[in-house]
Amino acid sequence: MTIEKGDMTVSDTKDNLIETKDGITCGCENPSLKMTYHIDGIDFYSYQNKCQCGNIINVNYKRKNGECW
Numbered sequence: 001m002t003i004e005k006g007d008m009t010v011s012d013t014k015d016n017l018i019e020t021k022d023g024i025t026c027g028c029e030n031p032s033l034k035m036t037y038h039i040d041g042i043d044f045y046s047y048q049n050k051c052q053c054g055n056i057i058n059v060n061y062k063r064k065n066g067e068c069w
Helices: none
Strands: 002-005 008-012 017-020 023-026 033-040 044-051 056-062
Touching (some): 008 017, 023 056
Antiparallel strands (some): 033 044, 044 056
């Protein structure tokens, strides 16, 4: 599943994303995410999180013009 919001794209391996009042997370009964890596590029930055249920969630952001890294 993929959710796009502005400059952010969120995708996962189990098609189990949900949107809550607090943001986008895993849709399992008890989501518990741990960041497994972060990439910081010139035009983008990304995070990968793994939920306790095994779902891997990738979050990619496009940098705005003039945004520094």
